[in-house]
Structures are given as C-alpha cells and as structure tokens.
Amino acid sequence: MSAAVAIECRGLTRSFGSGETIVQALRGVDLQIHAGQVTLLVGPSGCGKTTLISILSGILRKDGGELRVFGENPESYTERQRTAWRAHNVGFVFQTLNLVPTLSVEHNVALPLILQGMATREAFARARAVLAALELADRAGIKPGKLSGGQQQRVAIARALVHEPRLLVCDEPTSALDAENGHRVMELLVSVGRRSNRALVVVTHDARIYSFADRILRMEDGRIVEDSSLVHQP
Amino acid sequence: MIRTALEMLLGDRARYFGLVVGLAFATLLITQQASIFTGFTERTASWIRDTGQADLWIMDTQTEFTEDRKPIQSNALQRVRGVAGVEWAVPMYKAYIQVRLADGTRRNVRLVGIDDATLAGAPPVMLEGRIEDLRQDRAVIVDARDVNDALRLTRGLNGAGPRPLGVGDRIDINDQDAVVVGVAQRSVEFFWDAVIYTTYSRAVRMAPRERKLMTFVLAKVSPGADPEEVAQRVAAATGLAAFTSQGFEDLSKGFILRKTGILENFGVTIMLGFVIGVLVAAQMLHNFVVENQKSFAAMKAMGASNGYLLRLVSVQVGFAAVMGLGIGLGIAAVSGHFLEQSGLAFRMTWDVVVLGAAGILVCCLLAAAFSLRRVLKLDPAVVFKG
Numbered sequence: 001m002s003a004a005v006a007i008e009c010r011g012l013t014r015s016f017g018s019g020e021t022i023v024q025a026l027r028g029v030d031l032q033i034h035a036g037q038v039t040l041l042v043g044p045s046g047c048g049k050t051t052l053i054s055i056l057s058g059i060l061r062k063d064g065g066e067l068r069v070f071g072e073n074p075e076s077y078t079e080r081q082r083t084a085w086r087a088h089n090v091g092f093v094f095q096t097l098n099l100v101p102t103l104s105v106e107h108n109v110a111l112p113l114i115l116q117g118m119a120t121r122e123a124f125a126r127a128r129a130v131l132a133a134l135e136l137a138d139r140a141g142i143k144p145g146k147l148s149g150g151q152q153q154r155v156a157i158a159r160a161l162v163h164e165p166r167l168l169v170c171d172e173p174t175s176a177l178d179a180e181n182g183h184r185v186m187e188l189l190v191s192v193g194r195r196s197n198r199a200l201v202v203v204t205h206d207a208r209i210y211s212f213a214d215r216i217l218r219m220e221d222g223r224i225v226e227d228s229s230l231v232h233q234p
Numbered sequence: 235m236i237r238t239a240l241e242m243l244l245g246d247r248a249r250y251f252g253l254v255v256g257l258a259f260a261t262l263l264i265t266q267q268a269s270i271f272t273g274f275t276e277r278t279a280s281w282i283r284d285t286g287q288a289d290l291w292i293m294d295t296q297t298e299f300t301e302d303r304k305p306i307q308s309n310a311l312q313r314v315r316g317v318a319g320v321e322w323a324v325p326m327y328k329a330y331i332q333v334r335l336a337d338g339t340r341r342n343v344r345l346v347g348i349d350d351a352t353l354a355g356a357p358p359v360m361l362e363g364r365i366e367d368l369r370q371d372r373a374v375i376v377d378a379r380d381v382n383d384a385l386r387l388t389r390g391l392n393g394a395g396p397r398p399l400g401v402g403d404r405i406d407i408n409d410q411d412a413v414v415v416g417v418a419q420r421s422v423e424f425f426w427d428a429v430i431y432t433t434y435s436r437a438v439r440m441a442p443r444e445r446k447l448m449t450f451v452l453a454k455v456s457p458g459a460d461p462e463e464v465a466q467r468v469a470a471a472t473g474l475a476a477f478t479s480q481g482f483e484d485l486s487k488g489f490i491l492r493k494t495g496i497l498e499n500f501g502v503t504i505m506l507g508f509v510i511g512v513l514v515a516a517q518m519l520h521n522f523v524v525e526n527q528k529s530f531a532a533m534k535a536m537g538a539s540n541g542y543l544l545r546l547v548s549v550q551v552g553f554a555a556v557m558g559l560g561i562g563l564g565i566a567a568v569s570g571h572f573l574e575q576s577g578l579a580f581r582m583t584w585d586v587v588v589l590g591a592a593g594i595l596v597c598c599l600l601a602a603a604f605s606l607r608r609v610l611k612l613d614p615a616v617v618f619k620g
C-alpha cells in the first residue's frame with residue numbers, strides 16, 4: 001500500500017453550541033486518507049461522519065487539531081479563498097442530491113465548471129461528454145425532476161466529477177436507492193472515481209456497499225475506532 | 235452566469251409569472267396615476283398654451299391663476315408698450331359673466347375679449363367661420379365642445395328639440411345682444427365653464443360697469459430679447475406682475491395643486507403603487523430565495539462565492555423588473571390611450587416613465603436587499619443535512 005497521502009489530520013475536534021447544550025461532534029480524529037482508494041466512513045447516527053467530511057472538504061471549520069488536504073491547509077484560508085479552493089478541488093455528492101430543479105440536467109452538471117469561471121458553452125460541452133459517459137446523453141436537456149432516482153443519482157455523480165476534483169466526498173449516496181440501484185451507483189462511483197490522483201470518501205450506513213471499499217473507517221462518538229483495509233475484488 | 239440566472243428564474247414558470255405580474259401591477263399603478271396627474275396639471279395651463287402668440291402675461295400682482303380676475307387700469311397697456319424689449323402689447327378681457335341662450339338656457343361663461351386690431355389671443359383652431367368674423371357687428375365665437383355641453387340649447391327653439399348652439403344663433407350676454415359667427419376649438423382645460431370670444435372693446439361694453447376692466451396685457455418680446463429679462467423690466471416699470479408663459483403656467487399649476495389637494499390625492503395613490511410594488515416584489519423574491527435555498531447552498535458548497543450569488547440574484551431581479559416594467563408601462567400606455575379617448579386627462583411623459591422605472595427599481599432593490607441577506611448568510615454546511 002504505497003498510495004500518496006491525500007488527506008492527513010491529527011487531533012481534529014469540533015463542537016456545536018455552547019454551555020450546557022454543547023455537543024462534541026469530533027473528539028480528536030487522527031486520520032490518513034490515500035489517493036487512488038475508496039474510503040468508506042461508517043458508524044452510528046450522530047457519531048460525527050458528516051461533520052468530519054464537512055471539515056475535510058473545506059465547508060466547515062475545525063475547532064482544534066491539524067489538517068492537511070493535498071498538502072494545503074484550507075483552514076488557513078479566508079472564506080473567499082476556501083470557496084475558490086472548493087470550486088477547484090472538491091466534488092460533492094450530497095445525500096439529498098441538491099440538483100437545482102429549475103436547471104436542465106446538463107446545466108446542473110456544468111455548474112462546477114461555470115463556478116470555476118469557464119465559458120458556458122465549453123462547460124456545457126464538457127457536461128454533455130460526462131453525461132454521455134454515464135449513459136445519460138439523451139437526458140441532457142430535461143429537468144432533473146423528470147428522472148428516476150437512480151438517474152438523478154448518476155447526474156449528481158456527473159456533477160461531482162465534471163471538473164476532475166482531487167477530492168470526491170459522498171454523503172450516503174445509496175441510502176435512497178434500492179439494492180440494485182445502490183449497487184450500480186457504487187459501481188459507477190468506483191469506476192469513474194477511483195483515480196491515482198483522487199481521494200474518494202464515502203459516508204454510509206449501508207452495509208451492502210462495503211464490498212466496494214478499499215478501506216473502511218468506523219467512527220463512534222466523535223472518534224475513529226476501527227480502520228480496516230480490505231483487498232478490493234473487482 | 236447570466237444564462238444560469240435566467241434559466242433558474244424562468245425554470246419556475248408560476249413563480250416567475252407571479253413576480254412579473256406583481257411588478258407590472260405596481261408599474262401600472264405608479265405610471266397610470268402619474269400620467270393622469272400629469273394630464274390634469276397640464277390642463278390647468280391649457281389656456282396659456284392656447285394663447286401662444288404672447289411671450290409675456292402682465293396682470294395684477296395679486297392674481298393667482300388663469301381664472302383669477304383682479305382687473306388692472308387700462309393705462310397699463312401704454313406703460314407696457316413703453317418698456318424696452320417689448321415688440322407689441324395688447325389688452326385682454328377675461329371674466330365670468332351671465333349669458334342667456336335664445337331658448338332661455340342660462341349659464342355662467344367666461345367672456346374673453348381679444349385685441350380688436352390684431353385679434354391676438356384668439357383660439358388656436360377655427361372649425362367654423364373665421365376669426366376675422368369677430369369684426370362683424372355683435373359677433374362672438376364659441377367653442378366646439380361647449381356647444382354640445384354648457385352652450386347646448388337644452389330646451390329647444392320654437393318647439394324643436396334640444397340641439398347644439400350654432401353659427402347664426404343669438405346669445406344674450408349681460409342684457410346685450412350677440413350673435414355666433416364661428417366655432418373654435420380649444421384644448422381641454424382643467425376648468426369646465428364655457429368660453430365665449432369677442433373683441434376687447436365689445437367685451438368691455440358688454441361687461442358690467444367697473445372702474446377697471448382690463449384683465450391681462452399680453453406682450454411679445456422683440457426678437458433676440460430674453461423674455462425673463464423683459465418680464466422683470468415690465469414688472470419694474472408698471473408695478474404689475476409680469477410672467478413668461480412658462481412662469482404663468484407654473485403659477486397657475488402651483489395654485490391649483492395647492493387648493494385642490496390633487497397632488498396629495500395622486501401622491502397617495504402613487505405611494506400606494508410603490509408600497510404594493512415593494513411588498514409584492516419582496517414577497518415573491520423572498521419565496522424565490524426560500525424555494526431555491528437548497529440550490530443556493532449547494533452552489534455555495536460547490537464553490538459559488540457570495541459575490542457570484544449576489545450577481546446571480548441581481549440578474550434575476552433585474553430581469554424580472556425589466557419585464558414587469560415593460561408590461562406595466564405597456565398596459566398603462568394602452569389603457570391611457572383609451573382613457574384619453576374617453577376624455578380623461580392622461581399624459582405619459584418621459585418623466586412618468588422615469589418615475590415608474592425608478593419606482594420599480596427601488597422596489598426591487600429593497601426587496602432584493604431583504605432576501606439577499608438570507609442568501610449571503612446561508613451556511614453551505616446545510617447541504618449535508620437531510
């Protein structure tokens with residue numbers, strides 16, 4: 001196992017609220033995530049999974065500890081710089097997808113490129129290429145609401161990958177899908193997402209998809225309690 | 235960015251439609267009322283504009299508007315003529331007077347006496363007869379609208395039914411016999427009493443005996459002279475008030491607006507349009523932002539800066555504002571056309587259009603400021619919440 005270290009953190013902490021109602025969401029997370037691997041983050045509800053990937057992807061700030069993502073420390077950036085950093089380095093697949101319902105499928109997929117400042121025409125062309133690769137070419141012009149759940153999930157994946165991010169974070173990508181669709185989505189995610197220069201972090205409750213992981217990190221109560229590297233079987 | 239903004243906006247047809255209709259309605263309220271207001275106030279000065287031959291209006295210093303009669307001494311005419319820069323000056327008589335039509339119909343009219351020699355101060359358009367016919371014995375000219383209205387023979391002559399007054403009909407003016415020799419057309423005025431034209435000397439003969447009879451002196455300034463300056467010189471030389479046409483127009487308008495409360499009435503409606511515009515726009519925009527909250531948050535997570543979202547929403551608001559403004563102005567103009575045909579004062583000047591545009595712009599800015607705060611404060615971390 002000699003893959004490059006993509007993300008490294010030590011003693012990461014984060015709490016919400018204050019006084020009596022304070023919630024310690026992260027209580028010191030030590031972690032290395034490697035590029036070229038599919039890392040699953042599992043654990044009971046409320047253990048801090050979402051909080052952790054929010055910090056890793058530069059959406060949420062940590063309270064304490066150290067963090068390096070591709071050698072950079074997004075925590076040291078201003079809000080504006082962090083926003084720009086996310087635009088260039090991170091792809092997201094949200095649990096609720098969050099496709100923009102009023103925009104066409106191709107426009108949704110083109111968004112990360114448009115947000116990077118790419119000309120709309122070129123962004124659309126790239127979006128269509130990615131959609132074609134995901135067998136969604138004929139859906140490019142319609143609104144996401146007209147697609148099935150599995151298709152919407154694939155659109156969300158297309159959007160997460162269109163700008164070739166170095167970090168791809170997925171929060172519960174299969175929880176809303178049945179076994180077959182969940183399987184297909186994971187297959188797709190792994191086939192397009194696993195690149196030597198990319199780290200793929202998937203938060204899940206779904207034991208059915210463990211087999212896709214190169215590595216499974218189990219969290220409990222704000223800490224990583226188990227780290228199992230698996231031999232991936234294609 | 236613009237394409238994204240518009241596609242997002244237009245993607246939700248119902249909401250977009252509501253926003254545009256709301257803004258169009260506000261535009262309509264603001265511009266229609268402002269146009270009617272402009273039309274009304276313009277009519278307060280129709281008289282002055284119809285009497286376009288003169289540059290200066292000279293009158294008693296206490297005169298407050300066009301129908302306000304504070305007669306001056308007739309030697310004022312000679313004194314005005316003596317002021318440097320005055321090319322010519324003529325007298326004008328204008329006063330309310332009792333008339334009786336041949337069938338016994340009694341009215342209060344405004345009798346206007348214009349200079350015998352030059353006929354300066356005549357109505358702008360003659361429909362029947364010629365203005366020179368005024369030089370005939372006992373001649374008067376009436377107005378085309380009045381003959382169907384205040385000067386209509388309501389009882390009818392010799393058993394015939396009611397009919398408009400016409401050329402050849404006799405009128406008793408303050409117990410003096412007069413005969414209609416022509417029909418003129420004046421602009422619609424704010425005031426409604428009928429106008430009867432005759433010569434100055436005849437008007438003075440017909441009028442009740444008074445020590446002073448002249449109402450105005452009308453003057454033309456020499457070519458190249460500045461009317462304002464000449465007006466000041468006339469005022470200084472005569473001790474009377476001397477206005478340029480525009481100055482007299484402003485005086486009359488100001489007086490009528492103050493006395494009638496027209497300004498306040500229209501002001502209230504225009505403000506109401508504005509408030510409705512703000513409320514509708516704010517409500518619609520707020521809904522739009524709330525509806526798209528998740529999308530905006532997702533875009534923030536994916537790297538959209540606050541500046542980007544600000545521009546995005548601005549384009550959306552601006553587009554809706556322009557559409558609403560265009561539709562509102564269009565409806566106002568078309569409805570105004572018909573209102574005008576039915577006799578209502580309606581003048582959609584550029585000022586009105588600018589006012590409408592400014593009103594809608596402010597509506598949208600206020601509304602946008604209100605809902606944009608929400609977008610800017612949005613925490614991208616909400617995208618991970620279920």
Ligand SMILES: Nc1ncnc2c1ncn2[C@@H]1O[C@H](COP(=O)(O)OP(=O)(O)OP(=O)(O)O)[C@@H](O)[C@H]1O
Nearest residue numbers: 016017023024025044045046047048049050051052
């Ligand atoms: N914005 C917040 N404000 C207050 N408390 C929060 C906030 N976000 C998370 N928490 C709390 O922090 C803890 C960890 O939350 P987190 O969402 O990271 O858990 P999770 O492992 O993703 O859970 P789930 O599997 O249910 O999604 C929880 O107790 C949660 O209530």
Ligand SMILES: [Mg+2]
Nearest residue numbers: 049050051618
């Ligand atoms: Mg979670």
